[in-house]
Every structure is written in structure tokens, then in C-alpha cells.
Amino acid sequence: MIKKYIFLILLFPSIFFAQEEKYPVFDACKDAEVSSLKNCFYATTEKLFFSKFKTPTIVIEERFKGTANTIFAVTTEGEFKLIYINTPYEEVKEEVRRVFKTFPKIRAAWYNNHAIEMKFELPIGFPLNQKTNNMTTPEVVHPITETPKQSLFDAVEEEKVTSTDFIEHKSKLNIPFTHRSYVDYEFALHKANGTHTASKPYTYNEISEYYDITKEKEQFLKTDKKTWLGKKVWNEHLVEVKTDNYWFTVDFLLDVQLGKDDSDVDYTYNNSRIVNINGEIGKNLSFSTSYYESQGRFADYVNSFITNPATNVRPKNSEGLVPGRGKTKGFKTDSHDYPVAEAYIAYTPNKYLQFQFGNGKNFIGDGYRSFILSDVSSPSTYLKMKLDIWKIQYTNVWMWSTEPSISSASDSNEHARKYIAAHYFSINVNNRLNLGFFETAISKGENGIDAGFLNPLIFYRSLEFNRGEDAGNAILGLSAKYKLNENISLYSQFILDEFSVGNLSDLTDWKHKYAYQIGAKYFDAFKVENLFLQLEYNRARPYTFSHKSPILNYGNYSQPLGHLWGANFWETVAIARYKKGRWSGSAKFIVGKKGFDYQDQTVSYGGDIYQSYESRPGDTGIELAQGNTASIFMADVQANYLINPSNSTNLFAGLSYRDFSPEASSNGYPSDSTVWFSVGIKADLFNWYFDF
Numbered sequence: 001m002i003k004k005y006i007f008l009i010l011l012f013p014s015i016f017f018a019q020e021e022k023y024p025v026f027d028a029c030k031d032a033e034v035s036s037l038k039n040c041f042y043a044t045t046e047k048l049f050f051s052k053f054k055t056p057t058i059v060i061e062e063r064f065k066g067t068a069n070t071i072f073a074v075t076t077e078g079e080f081k082l083i084y085i086n087t088p089y090e091e092v093k094e095e096v097r098r099v100f101k102t103f104p105k106i107r108a109a110w111y112n113n114h115a116i117e118m119k120f121e122l123p124i125g126f127p128l129n130q131k132t133n134n135m136t137t138p139e140v141v142h143p144i145t146e147t148p149k150q151s152l153f154d155a156v157e158e159e160k161v162t163s164t165d166f167i168e169h170k171s172k173l174n175i176p177f178t179h180r181s182y183v184d185y186e187f188a189l190h191k192a193n194g195t196h197t198a199s200k201p202y203t204y205n206e207i208s209e210y211y212d213i214t215k216e217k218e219q220f221l222k223t224d225k226k227t228w229l230g231k232k233v234w235n236e237h238l239v240e241v242k243t244d245n246y247w248f249t250v251d252f253l254l255d256v257q258l259g260k261d262d263s264d265v266d267y268t269y270n271n272s273r274i275v276n277i278n279g280e281i282g283k284n285l286s287f288s289t290s291y292y293e294s295q296g297r298f299a300d301y302v303n304s305f306i307t308n309p310a311t312n313v314r315p316k317n318s319e320g321l322v323p324g325r326g327k328t329k330g331f332k333t334d335s336h337d338y339p340v341a342e343a344y345i346a347y348t349p350n351k352y353l354q355f356q357f358g359n360g361k362n363f364i365g366d367g368y369r370s371f372i373l374s375d376v377s378s379p380s381t382y383l384k385m386k387l388d389i390w391k392i393q394y395t396n397v398w399m400w401s402t403e404p405s406i407s408s409a410s411d412s413n414e415h416a417r418k419y420i421a422a423h424y425f426s427i428n429v430n431n432r433l434n435l436g437f438f439e440t441a442i443s444k445g446e447n448g449i450d451a452g453f454l455n456p457l458i459f460y461r462s463l464e465f466n467r468g469e470d471a472g473n474a475i476l477g478l479s480a481k482y483k484l485n486e487n488i489s490l491y492s493q494f495i496l497d498e499f500s501v502g503n504l505s506d507l508t509d510w511k512h513k514y515a516y517q518i519g520a521k522y523f524d525a526f527k528v529e530n531l532f533l534q535l536e537y538n539r540a541r542p543y544t545f546s547h548k549s550p551i552l553n554y555g556n557y558s559q560p561l562g563h564l565w566g567a568n569f570w571e572t573v574a575i576a577r578y579k580k581g582r583w584s585g586s587a588k589f590i591v592g593k594k595g596f597d598y599q600d601q602t603v604s605y606g607g608d609i610y611q612s613y614e615s616r617p618g619d620t621g622i623e624l625a626q627g628n629t630a631s632i633f634m635a636d637v638q639a640n641y642l643i644n645p646s647n648s649t650n651l652f653a654g655l656s657y658r659d660f661s662p663e664a665s666s667n668g669y670p671s672d673s674t675v676w677f678s679v680g681i682k683a684d685l686f687n688w689y690f691d692f
Contacts, residue, residue, distance in 0.1 A: 024074040024118060025107040046122070052099045055128055056091035064089070068124045070096055071212070076115040078108045083119065084212050088192035093209070096124075166214045166646065167240070167247055168278055169204050172286045172348040174356075176685045177201035177363060177375065180586060180640070181648065183532045183577055185211055186366075187523040190489055193431045196393035198372075198479060199386060199424060200363040203346075203354070206388075217645035220582060237646050248279025251647045253685070255294070259654075259678025263300035265334065268678060270296035276647070276685070288358075289343035290685060294325070297335040299676040301658060302690055306336060321558050324689055326378040327404060342379050356384040361686070362397050364424050364438070365479065366491035367536050368573050369563050371515045372438045372477050373397065373422055376564040376689050378557035385456060391428040396421070396456050400445075401556040405610065416551050417445030420561070421454070431483070438477030438495075442552050473552040475545070487524050493517040495562070497544045497554075510606075510613070510622045515540035515567070534575040542568040542595065542606020542622050543613045553609045560609055564692050568607035568625060569594035571632075582642040590634040590691055595627035599666040603627075628669060630662035634691050648684040653677075656690070 022037075029040035068087035075081050080103040085093045108115040175185070177200050185202055188211035189195040195210065207213065222234040232238055239250035255272035272294040280286045297303065306320035306328060320328045322338045331337035344358020361375040362384065381400040387393065399420040408414035422440040429435055481491045497513035519536035544567040545554035560566050571592030578585055595607045604611035605627025616622070638654040658674040665671040 022109055022111055024078065024109050027104070027106070045120075048103060049099055049122065050128070052102055053124070053128075054095060055126070056089065056095055058091050059089055059126060064126050066126055068092055068096075068126070070122045070124060071119060071215075072100060072122065073117050073119045074106065074108060075117050076108050078106045078115075079103075084208065084214070086210075086212065088194070088210075090194075092124075166217060167242060168249065169208060169213050171204050171278075171280050172284075172346055172354060173204055173278055173280070173288055174201040174344075174346075175204055175207060176648070177361075178684045178687050179368060179575075180577065180584065181684050183523070184216070186521070187532075190483065190521075190523060191486060194391065194428055196388070196426045196428070196434065197481065198364050198366050198426055198434075198436055199393060199395040205348075220642055220645040234644055235646060236644075246279065246281045248277060251276045251683075253647060253649065253683035255292075255680070255682040255685075257296075257678050257680035257682070259299075259676060259680075261299040261674055261676040263674070265297065265300055265303070268296075268298050268676065269335075270294065270298070270680070272296075272682075274683065274685070276683070284348050286346040286348070287344070288346075290341070292325075292340040292342075294339065295331045295335055295337050296322070299656075299658075299674055299690070301660065301672055301674055303334065305692070321378075321404075323559065323692070324376055324378060324687075326557060340379065352387060352389045354384075354386050356382070356386075358382065364395065364397075364422070365493060365517075366481050366489070366521075367493070367517055367519045367538075368534060368575060369517065369536065369538050369571075371493050371495040371517060371538070371540070371562040372424065372436075372479065373440075374560070374562055374564070375687055377555065377559035377561055380556050393426040395424040395426075397424075398422075398454065399556065401561075403551060403555070403558065405558045406551055418551055419443045419445055420554075420556070423456075426479075433483075434481040436477075436479035436481075438475075438479065440475045440477075440554070442473040442547075442554065444472070444549075444551055473547050473554070475554060487522060489521045489523075491517075491519050491521070495540075495544070506620055508620050508622050510543060510616055510619050512622075513541055513544040513546075513567075515544050515563070519573075528578075530579045532575075532577040534573070536573040536575075537571070538563060538573070538592075539570045539624070540565070540567040541624065542626060543604075543616065544568075544606075544609075546604075546606070546609040546611065546613050548612050548614045550610050550612055555609055558610065564689055565592075565594055566607055566609045568605060568627070570624060583640070584642075585639045586637070588634075588636045588691070590632070592632050593625045593629060594632060595625040595629050596662065596669055598628050598664065599669075628662050628664050628666075630660060630669065632661075633657075633659040636691065643681070649681065650684060651679075651681050653679045658691075 023041045025037060026041065026044045028044055029037060032040045068085060071084040073081045073083055080100045082097055082100050085096055087093060109118040110116070182200070185207050186197055188207070189197050192210045204213070225231050225234050237249040237251050241248055253274040253276055255270060255274065257270040259268040261268060272292050274290060274292050276290045278288045302323070306322055319330050320336065322328050322336055325338050325340050328336035328338040342360045344356050344360055346354055346356045348354045359381050360379045362373060362382065363370060363375045364373040380402065383398045385396040401418050401420055402415050403418065404415045406416040408416045420440060420442050423438065425437045427435055475495060475497050477493060477495045479491070479493045481489055483489055493516060495515045498511050499514065503509045503511070517536065517538045519534065522533040525531045525533045540563060545560060545562055546567065547553045554561050565571065569592055571590060574589045576587045595605050597603065597605050597608055597611060601611065602615065603617050604613060604615045606613065606616065606622065607627060634657065636654065636656040638652060641651040643649045643651060654677070656676045660672045662669045662671060
């Protein structure tokens with residue numbers, strides 16, 4: 001017993017000292033009392049920072065008034081490490097980086113006889129107060145604060161709760177693209193100047209300059225979870241390995257849904273087990289892979305799309321096509337087994353340029369839909385190059401696409417291949433107006449990809465003309481986005497597939513093949529934080545995106561690469577999204593008309609891009625929604641509850657209603673009203689599109 005007391009007496013000073021001497025210590029503060037170390041650190045940091053910080057010229061010229069919040073850390077080695085700067089001015093970011101590099105190495109924060117990393121927030125108010133350089137206390141002009149909301153001891157425990165520290169947020173990896181999760185990122189880019197929003201998915205380092213993803217997610221960490229299982233379910237990646245030269249994370253995720261529609265189907269379900277691996281090697285090489293092993297049975301109209309040749313261009317040697325995922329084979333009763341694999345590697349040689357090669361999806365546009373390039377079809381092999389410099393963002397996407405509904409010329413059992421090259425040139429004309437120029441070219445795959453299509457500059461239209469009409473296809477496009485105010489943006493697209501200049505007097509000429517989109521986004525609508533509203537109108541003339549040789553259409557894996565509905569339609573989409581804490585919800589309404597082919601499909605009315613336009617009913621008199629015209633109405637309401645912020649796992653419940661009313665009901669296009677309810681748990685990795 002005496003030994004225990006002696007041990008406690010000897011241990012007490014070290015415990016007391018570790019708990020009291022908790023803030024980083026400058027040389028100038030070494031002689032300060034323990035109780036004064038906090039104020040001494042704050043005052044010295046501010047004095048050093050503002051004695052060296054020089055307001056960039058552009059900030060002075062534009063008479064900017066506001067605050068740039070800088071989050072930094074003092075590492076376990078006593079070095080100042082910049083984490084995040086919230087400012088639209090690149091010049092301010094560079095100046096802050098420069099200043100922190102001039103700071104001396106100090107003694108790190110201390111807890112329980114160990115050096116720890118400690119984070120702080122330093123607001124920089126503009127214009128700078130002239131007395132800043134003489135301030136001695138943190139409360140005067142630019143108060144520096146500790147970022148954790150709790151005490152230091154709580155912050156240390158929080159660091160023990162999660163071992164990940166969201167290391168992917170500092171990487172060059174893609175942020176998985178879902179419309180729901182991208183609202184915050186788009187709003188942050190909208191509020192800043194000189195940003196580009198159309199080319200998706202975004203990368204973490206691209207967004208971190210404008211939005212603090214780590215701060216957003218940290219608020220959802222459950223610090224009371226002490227067990228291994230509790231931490232993995234609520235806070236962490238399943239596996240996380242981090243060294244000075246590389247890191248990687250491994251997650252086992254789910255997309256498990258159970259539901260019921262009002263058809264004769266017993267119940268609907270989806271059972272996806274997902275292995276997701278992300279990581280980086282060195283500073284320039286990133287990688288990601290996701291494998292989905294899935295079985296499912298969906299609402300009756302979706303099942304009909306999957307298996308009915310009249311409503312779906314069925315892949316050869318397959319039992320159907322799950323929309324957006326790929327080929328399927330039969331599983332049990334009326335169910336489908338459809339594995340999916342996605343992966344990519346990214347090389348980022350400098351801050352201006354990135355290359356990606358992999359199998360996955362890309363999206364170009366500011367709307368819910370896109371005519372330029374959407375993510376509605378199955379993943380495809382792609383090579384992407386994205387350049388950000390000055391006021392320009394330039395995206396090249398080369399795709400090796402498969403058409404399982406078309407046989408290869410060399411082997412009837414082999415799927416046909418084609419090559420698609422897309423350029424998107426985005427330029428900020430000023431702080432409000434952005435313009436984008438798009439061109440894509442499609443080539444047959446029998447003889448391999450033409451080296452001319454690998455050219456990164458825009459002149460594919462002339463390339464197609466020189467090679468001959470039957471050798472390829474080309475599509476041109478224009479987009480625009482206008483920042484109406486700090487909360488509202490207007491956007492549009494115009495796609496030109498073909499236009500008969502010689503017959504301008506007759507707008508019903510079949511060669512007038514074009515599509516357009518207009519829309520608006522309202523962030524923090526009506527001054528309600530996190531309320532997002534969107535209204536969009538889409539219209540595509542008959543035969544747009546199709547070709548007389550179906551292999552040369554603008555499609556991939558039996559689905560469009562543009563709008564989900566293909567062509568020959570008009571559509572209006574209204575979306576509302578709201579979130580509060582872990583809870584979020586959305587409501588979506590769609591109304592439109594589309595012209596389908598009749599069941600015999602002997603005549604193409606221009607809605608199915610996989611039908612040759614050679615079988616059209618005539619050269620003139622071509623009207624929108626011609627053929628078997630269907631009125632379509634859809635309503636979808638969803639609620640989500642965030643479980644784990646590290647891997648974006650959510651509980652969800654959804655209710656949808658679909659009314660499909662064609663003029664001529666048939667086995668292929670029956671008149672149908674569907675109510676579909678589903679609940680489940682899923683990780684937000686991609687968009688499901690059942691609104692067709």
C-alpha cells in the first residue's frame with residue numbers, strides 16, 4: 001500500500017503538469033505561468049502573423065469587406081501547418097501560406113506526457129485594422145480560437161475516437177457524385193469567384209479551397225462510442241493505414257433496400273455488398289476501387305424495362321439490363337443478379353492538371369439532367385484529363401464504350417465497341433457569367449481507335465467530315481451559367497446534332513436535331529439555411545443523338561449518354577432538398593411528354609436513339625413527341641439519416657408515384673400507375689435513376 005502511495009505522489013506532478021501545460025509554447029512564453037500559456041500563445045501567434053501579413057493588391061482594389069477564416073494546426077513536432085482557408089481570393093490563400101512558413105518551430109501542445117497536434121482558427125478581417133500589429137490579447141481585433149468545441153481533454157478523446165481524421169479530404173480523389181450530396185459543394189463554389197461547377201465528379205482538393213468538408217463531418221462524430229464496433233459503425237473507416245509515403249482505407253458498405261409496389265410483385269428489394277478501397281501513394285498518385293455484388297427485384301415498370309425487349313434494347317447473351325448498372329442474369333423468382341466493378345487511378349503532376357484512367361462515370365452540366373454528358377448509363381472505361389488555369393477549366397474525356405445489344409463485326413457473340421471523345425471548354429467571362437463549349441465524336445470500334453480522336457484540342461467536327469459520314473458522328477454543344485445573386489444561379493445547355501441550313505423555312509425538317517435545357521438553382525431559399533430549390537426544363541427534338549448506324553449514336557451500354565429519356569420529348573423537373581443535422585429530405589416532381597415507337601418498331605419516330613433514323617416516317621412534318629405519345633408524371637419523396645460521415649452511410653425511406661399514359665397501350669408500353677415504397681441502408685456512391 002505504501003508503495004502505491006509513493007507511486008501516486010511521484011506520478012502526480014507529471015499528471016498535473018501534463019494537464020496544465022496543454023497549449024503550444026513559443027520561446028517568448030517559456031517563462032510565463034502555466035495559467036497564462038494560453039493567452040501568451042494566442043497573443044504571440046497573432047502578433048507574428050499580422051506583423052508579416054500583407055493585404056494582396058486585388059483585395060485592396062476591389063475594396064473587399066469580410067472575413068477569411070484560417071484553420072491551422074501546431075503539429076506534434078511544433079510546426080505550424082495550414083489546414084483550410086475560406087476565401088475566394090487565391091492571392092489571400094498564397095499570402096497566408098507564405099506567412100505560416102515563416103513561423104518558428106515551437107514546443108508542441110502536451111497531454112498525458114505526450115505531444116499532441118492541436119488545431120486553431122484565426123479569422124482575418126478585411127480591411128485590416130491598423131492597430132493589428134500592436135495587439136497583445138486575442139480579444140481585440142482578430143481573436144484566435146481553438147477549433148474544438150469542447151475542452152482540450154475532450155478534443156484529445158475525440159481524436160482517439162476516430163483514427164481516420166478524414167485523410168481523404170486532403171487527397172486528389174473524386175468525391176462520389178450524387179445530386180443530394182453535391183448541393184453544399186455547388187453552393188460553396190457558387191459563392192466564390194473564378195470557379196467552375198459543370199465538370200463532375202469534383203476532387204477533394206478542388207473543393208477544400210472553398211468548403212470545409214472535415215468541419216462539416218466532424219460535428220457528426222459520436223464521441224461516446226468507445227468500442228471497436230461502435231467506432232466503425234458511427235465514425236470510422238473499417239480499415240485505415242497511414243504512413244508518411246502512402247495511405248489507404250477499406251470499407252465494407254451496403255445498399256440494402258426493401259419495399260413494395262402496388263403490382264403483383266411480392267416485394268421489392270436490392271442487396272448490394274460493396275467493397276470500397278481508396279488511397280494515395282506519394283503526393284501525386286491516387287487510386288480508388290469499388291466492387292458491387294448485387295441482387296435485386298424492383299418495381300414492376302423497372303422490371304419490365306430490364307427484361308422486356310419492347311422497352312429495353314436487351315443485351316445479347318444476357319437476360320436484361322439494370323438501368324445504370326449493367327447486364328443481369330436471372331436470380332431466384334423474378335429477380336436479377338448484376339455485379340458491377342468501378343475503379344480508377346489518378347495522376348496529379350501539379351496544381352493545374354490531373355489525369356484519370358479507369359472504369360466509371362462522368363457528368364458534365366449544372367442540371368439534374370445533362371445533354372452534354374450524364375451518368376445514367378453503365379460505367380465505362382475512360383481516360384480523363386482536366387486542366388484548371390487562369391479563368392479556364394478544360395475537360396477531356398475519352399471513353400471506350402460497349403454496346404451489348406449490337407454484335408461485333410468480327411464475332412456475333414462479341415459485343416460491339418465504339419470510341420467516344422468529348423471536349424468541354426469552360427471559361428469565366430466575369431464573376432457572374434460562365435460559358436462552356438462542348439464537342440464530342442463517336443467512332444466505330446472494329447479497327448481500333450483512330451489516333452486523331454486522342455487529340456486534346458477541339459476540331460472533331462472537321463475530323464468526322466474528312467473521314468466520311470459513315471465513319472463517325474459528331475455533336476456540338478454550348479452551355480451557360482449566370483450568377484444572379486449570392487443564392488441564385490441560372491443555367492442552360494444547347495446541343496446541336498444536326499441542322500438543315502438549306503431548309504430553315506421548315507422547322508419540321510427531320511434534320512433539325514437539337515436539344516436544350518434551361519434551369520435555376522436557389523440555395524438557402526427564402527433565407528432558410530440548407531433549403532435548396534431547383535427548377536429545370538428539358539427538350540429534345542426527334543432523332544437527336546441517333547444515327548443511321550446505331551453503333552454511332554450517343555449512347556453507351558444500351559442507354560443514352562445524354563438525357564435518360566433519349567430524344568423526342570419535353571420534361572419539367574422540380575426539386576426541393578433540405579437538411580438539418582443528420583436528417584435530410586427531398587421531394588422531386590417530373591411532368592413531361594415523350595413519343596415512343598409502336599410495338600412493331602418498323603418505323604422510328606425518333607425517341608429511341610438505338611433505332612436507325614433511316615426508318616423515319618418522312619423528311620418533313622416531324623413534330624415533338626410524335627409516335628406513340630405518352631404523358632408522364634412522377635413524384636418522389638425521400639428522407640435520410642446519416643449514420644457514418646466517414647463513408648456516407650445513410651438510413652433512408654422513400655415513396656414514389658409514377659403515372660404513365662400512352663395513347664396506345666401495349667405490352668411494350670402499358671398504361672400504368674405505380675406507387676412504390678422502400679426503406680433501407682446505403683452508402684452514397686452513385687445516383688439511381690428510376691424516373692423514366
